[in-house]
Amino acid sequence: MPKSLADWLHYLETLHPVGIDMGLERVSQVAKRMGLLDRPIAKHVITVAGTNGKGSTLAMMDAVARAHGLRAGTYTSPHLLRYNERVTINGQEASDQQLISGFSEVEVARLQMPEISLTYFEAGTLCALWCLAQADLDVALLEVGLGGRLDAVNIIDADVSVVTTIALDHANYLTSDIEQIGREKAGIFRPLKPAVLGSQSLPMSVPETAIAMAATVYRLGIGFSHSASIDHSGSAEVQDGVGGAWCWHGLTVEGDTISLDALPDPGLPIDNAATALQALTLTGVKLKPGACCDALHHVTLPGRMQWVGQWCLDVGHNPHAAEYVARHLPLPPDGGRQWAFIGMLNDKDADGVIDALLPKITDWVCVTLEGERGRSAAELAERITARGGRVHYCADTPEAGISAMAERLMPNDRVLATGSFFTVAALLANPLPQA
DSSP states (O other): OOOSHHHHHHHHTTSSSSSOOOOSHHHHHHHHHHTTTSSOSSSEEEEEEOSSSHHHHHHHHHHHHHHTTOOEEEEOOOOSSOGGGGEEETTEEOOHHHHHHHHHHHHHHHTSSSOOOOOHHHHHHHHHHHHHHTTOOSEEEEEOSSSSTTSGGGGSOOSEEEEOOOOOOOHHHHOSOHHHHHHHHGGGOOTTSEEEEOOTTOOTHHHHHHHHTTOEEEEBTTTBEEEEOBOTTSOBOOOTTSSSOEEEEEEOTTSOEEEEEEEOOOSSOHHHHHHHHHHHHTTTOOOOHHHHHHHHHHOOOTTSSEEETTEEEOOOOSHHHHHHHHHHOOOOSTTOOEEEEEOOBTTSOHHHHHHHHGGGOSEEEEEOOOSTTBOOHHHHHHHHHHTTOOEEEEESSHHHHHHHHHHHOOTTOEEEEESOHHHHHHHHTSOOOOO
């Protein structure tokens, strides 16, 4: 068997003829062999699906759970810099040895006769579930990788299921029918279990599927909500994601109403924060105002509106995410330019992302992302200029784009780096120039 974590990750890439192979039969069989379906992997399990907002919702649930003294574990994907980021236990990334042990367990089970082929993601999911199951957790928080109903994470029956938002993305695998995408995401719901709907603009297929499955629905704006806190002058403070204190209104698992006031802005979408609080409440957690405030004040999520000096790093890669970024991106200081540093994959809606960002961007730098799904900087530049944008430079790699920005950045300029996890990961791995 491979010895190092790097060796394992390279090996896993060779196991299956295609990178994405939707379906639960193969991964369920291996999970049964590993004993992962014999008993719950934690006292409570929350699964989160959606087009955007999964990571921030999960990060806030993790922070709030641990602030209440609960032992929490998470599984997310993809990672930015280290594979270990995908699995955390009580706030700490899984060690190389923990992951190696998990992959070894997966391999032993996979090779039992008849041998079963697994994708990279499926093997990683089984490894993560095994690591979490060994950790004696109060709550396991699982992020769906792609879709919902047929995603490997869905082999686990969640106590609470969350759908954050629904938008067009991954059309090669999920179709461009928004209602069908909603049905696929809603496939994580379970009969008689809470289904938390974290957006007021979900397609009708999501609540319809929940009702058809006899799940108990808690919907943003109906079952739970948020509002701006009122300051001492009587005026409402800023809401919708950034800027001010806010109030959460929710329901306990017994159906009692509960409110928390003067919660701090977490620097992440307030819809997602409200959804996180509602989901945790439905596991039986008695939310304490002080613990919630502390958790939301200190929560961080790399690559989501993350500021590094003059740079704002955001992994948004579809129009819905880009619209959020554009709404909340502050203006640069007087006389400064607002740059966009963008690299995207070829299966993403580049036109939609560009259209969403154009009103906020004065100058663009495009970078090529390599690989089977990569998109060239030249193609991005052509799309931007066709829409009236001003492209200053096309770079063959994100690293070359960083060098180009070092020569162009002025003190009052700001840079939004976006379009892909790969773009942001490359920037986090390198020193960013500051004027």
